[in-house]
Amino acid sequence: MLNLLRAARIAALLNTVMAEQASAAIADGRLKVRTRRKEVRLAARSSAVLTALVTGSAFGQTATTQFNVQISINAECQINSATDLNFGASGVIDAVIDATSAIAVQCTNGTPYNIGLNSGQGAGATVASRLMTGPNSETVAYSLYTDAGHTTVWGNTIGTDTVAGTGNGSEQAYTVFGQVPAQATPAAGTYTDVVTVTVTY
Incomplete structure (x- = not known):
């Protein structure tokens, strides 16, 4: 649960970076986001994950495919x-x-x-x-x-x-x-x- 909350906060910060053209940097395992309104610091376990978030390569990407489902019913x-x-x-x-x-x-x-x-x-x-x-x-x-x-x-x-x-x-x-x-x-008996x-x- 904590990881999910941390990821949500990171995503929110990333949106701030893109929406407000703010600057973001990583130093000493912390993500530092500076905007014209405020400065936010967020501790992270992995600076590599934060780097991926800043560059936009960790979230929001999917791949899909499809498969068919079928059964044949015979008269019976x-x-x-x-x-x-x-x-x-x-x-x-x-x-x-x-x-x-x-x-x-x-x-x-x-x-x-x-x-x-x-x-x-x-x-x-x-x-x-x-x-x-x-x-x-x-x-x-x-x-x-x-x-x-x-x-x-x-x-x-x-x-x-x-x-x-x-x-x-x-x-x-x-x-x-x-x-x-x-x-x-x-005669008496059983008949079958x-x-x-x-x-x-």
């Missing part, structure tokens, strides 16, 4: 998450059982995409009637829909049964509406399936 989509679809526990399946899952995708702004769900891993399953498989290869049928009314099956044929969207740069969430219809109930989510863009 990613699946951030897909939650499990759990129909819970049931005894005899004599009424429909509903459950939901959620899929979150994120695409670059303006990128169109389609979300498809395959038929799962059940033997003989289709997108209209998927199958959870359990003990002794017995199955429980279920379906996945794009709407809460369970009217539009969610499949993986673009332009037919996928869900279309356009990226906005942020995460976008979609609900999968699952339903187990009333059906002949298989794995459905693959695909985003095409």
Whole structure:
């Protein structure tokens, strides 16, 4: 801080020298400025610095350049998450059982995409009637829909049964509406399936 104050005082004296056509000299480590109005003395650590100030070569000189900043954004989509679809526990399946899952995708702004769900891993399953498989290869049928009314099956044929969207740069969430219809109930046990989510863009 002291050095900054000293430099400011030196600069002020230099302005006085130039504005009032005063004389300036260095002797015994001191800068002596004489004007028609007053005489000012300022101690300095280095007479070399003061000499540079008097000659105008220490302050007020700069050099500049520029550099470019750039990033290239490629069209892209990613699946951030897909939650499990759990129909819970049931005894005899004599009424429909509903459950939901959620899929979150994120695409670059303006990128169109389609979300498809395959038929799962059940033997003989289709997108209209998927199958959870359990003990002794017995199955429980279920379906996945794009709407809460369970009217539009969610499949993986673009332009037919996928869900279309356009990226906005942020995460976008979609609900999968699952339903187990009333059906002949298989043996007790746990029944599972794995459905693959695909985003095409």
